[in-house]
Amino acid sequence: MAQAVGLYLAIARGAFRRYSTYRMATFSGAFTNSVFGVILAATFLALWRARPGLGGYDTAQAVTYIWVSQALLAVVAAWGGGFQDDVQARFRSGDIAIDLYRPVDFQGWWLANDLGRAAFQLLLRGGVPLTVGVLFFHARLPHSALTWPLFLVSVLLAVVVSFGLRFLVSLLGFWLQDSEGVRAITVVVSMFLSGMLLPLALFPPALGTAARALPWAAMVQVPCDVFLERHPGRGVADQLAFQLLWAVVLFGAGRLALRLAARKVVVQGG
């Protein structure tokens, strides 16, 4: 048991270190997130100036929503990517067959890898935009100190849910020659239904209710609301339970799909 934990920690640490070597890419990514934050915060300010209190957010909360969602963009891989790129490359080269023979659980390996990546990106691509938002846009920091650890738990669950979704898409590579097209479609869904572009409270009522029950809401909308302290008391527990539920369901679905997929693999001899 301790050995397994040590192994997964080593995998995560490796991914963390690998991403930390792309210094220029990380810096320019954080810069771009901040530029988008400035533009989108101004549009939200204009909207909330016309309609104060829209969707139950006050103006400070609305502006903060933009900065927190920009900070989460790379961490939860709302555009896809992360371990997905590596797996896709391994499908193309055929190395995926070797992965299945490894004495490490395939799904666990990539989850640990993706968590290591997310941890590194939370530091810089999360930290930089949030700092810019606080310094120049008076973004609202949590009033209760307890909110910070709750937010971190919520982000962790958000990454696991996002992993679960991306893992299922990646597994399609076992059936399709090229899962690039399906992946592009899932990006549309994830950007829209996660609340990345607009808080779900501003959607038309029926669509908003549906979106709030779907797993994508666990990626951006829920961690943002936790940060903004939208659900006091027991409400936070419900929000985290919602994320946990989808994390478990998707991880289980990924396991099932993997078992089916592994049966399909034909290794060419030679």
Next chain:
Amino acid sequence: MGELRWAVTSWRLAAAMWTRAAFSYRVSFVLLSLASLLITGLDFVVLVLMFRHTDRLGGWSLPEIGLLYGTSGFAIGMADFLVGTVDGLGERIRTGALDVLLIRPAPALSMVCAERFTLRRLARPAQTLAVLGWSLQALPVAWSWDKVLLLIVMLLCGTVIFAALFVGLSATQFWWGEARELQNAATYGGATLLQYPPTIFAKDLLLGATFGVPLAFVNWLPALHILGRPDPLGLPPAFRFASPLAAGLSVLAAGLAWRAGLRAYRGTGS
């Protein structure tokens, strides 16, 4: 002149090759085209959702913003279609693929711009033209020859300005490696900025988008003339007609940056 024609021919041949390659994964091609249409439409959906809650954003109506959205989206879409993949320069330097391009008997810039060329990138120009068409018939504008001419100039010069930004800012990757996202901040960030009325942004940002990066010449300034609106910066009216000049200067600057970068480049020797 012969040199320019050769550059264009090389681009066209390489683009045709990549088009044939893309068609070999047919399902993915169809899904990717569909996804491109949906993704580029999402930001307009967000605008429409915002206008469910208000009928003015920064004092501008939805058809007026549609004019900004259509012209900005068309310009960046066409620029991306023609030269967008130049942003992969850093990756090509890292893997040594650029050296291969440099020994080909064709201009490196043409090759880099045509890399992974795909027709599906026409989705954005197509979708934004549809929005532009809608906004033009919904706008209460008395069309005169100068306004029609200015609209055409906006679409052409906007494309040239964004193309120059793609090339000029990608050239920084000769020095900084994978700084692709820095360029995205100006191009895609810039296009997002221009989708919204200038009235909702801070003065410093407007000054930066006029004199720093010539974004305001893509659509903001000429649109002020078409819509008969005052300039929030109070610039002389001549600025509204200066887009061709700004486009010419952008191309000049981008050409110089590219040449300087190519001269500073040292191959890996691999």
